[in-house]
Amino acid sequence: MAASPPRRRASPPSIPDELFEEILLRLPPDDPACLLRASLVCKAWSHTVSSPRFRRRLHELHPTPPVLGVLHNWEYDAIPRFIHTTASSFCLAAPDSRSWRALDYRQGRALFLSKGQDAEELLVWEPITGAQQRVPVPAAFQGDYPTAAVFCAMDGCGHRDCFGGPFRVVFVFCVDEEDAELDPFLTSAAVYSSETGMWGELTSMHDIT
Numbered sequence: 001m002a003a004s005p006p007r008r009r010a011s012p013p014s015i016p017d018e019l020f021e022e023i024l025l026r027l028p029p030d031d032p033a034c035l036l037r038a039s040l041v042c043k044a045w046s047h048t049v050s051s052p053r054f055r056r057r058l059h060e061l062h063p064t065p066p067v068l069g070v071l072h073n074w075e076y077d078a079i080p081r082f083i084h085t086t087a088s089s090f091c092l093a094a095p096d097s098r099s100w101r102a103l104d105y106r107q108g109r110a111l112f113l114s115k116g117q118d119a120e121e122l123l124v125w126e127p128i129t130g131a132q133q134r135v136p137v138p139a140a141f142q143g144d145y146p147t148a149a150v151f152c153a154m155d156g157c158g159h160r161d162c163f164g165g166p167f168r169v170v171f172v173f174c175v176d177e178e179d180a181e182l183d184p185f186l187t188s189a190a191v192y193s194s195e196t197g198m199w200g201e202l203t204s205m206h207d208i209t
Helices: 017-025 032-039 043-050 052-061
Strands: 069-072 081-084 100-106 109-114 121-125 132-136 144-152 167-176 185-193 203-206
Touching (some): 017 052, 032 043
Antiparallel strands (some): 069 081, 100 109, 144 167
16 A cells, blocks of 8 residues: 655744734843844844834833943043943944044934044934934134034924934033133034034123023
8 A cells, every 4th residue: 555645744823913013022122132133034024123113112112212322431542432231232333533522422313523632523423324424513613611412303203213314413612711801701502403514603602600
């Protein structure tokens, strides 16, 4: 009697996309690398993770974004160090080989000022995408104690996916006017718009403490 052909194993039942989404939504929120690795499994998972629906639900489930780390100005290094605080290491490459001082990090953008006497340039850097934009400091900048902040300028933005969108930089510095009778320090500020590529009018005042 002829042997019966071997039975083919039945394929495992397919898991609905909705169930995959629920699993991905519950990956450890303090370890973003888990979600990144999951998105590389296949095109379907990558499509799920990158969809607006998934990002919206992820933000609803975990309203507080995880802190990946901090930028730390190190006295003996030209580039500020990135110190990760997540469960897995998350390394950021330096923007370039110049000497920079970290000033601010907000809404996915880091802001640096070139160090030394030639502090003539700001660098807006998106560590996640690698995008960079150089911004010259205001032409009127001749003082000391410069500082600055960067923030999203997109109308109606929830500040979750504002990478690549317009931004503004607020630059503040002081000038020591030795001949001033009362307050020798003149504080000035200007706002830069990435949409126009220009600095706004400089505003200055004495005694703002």
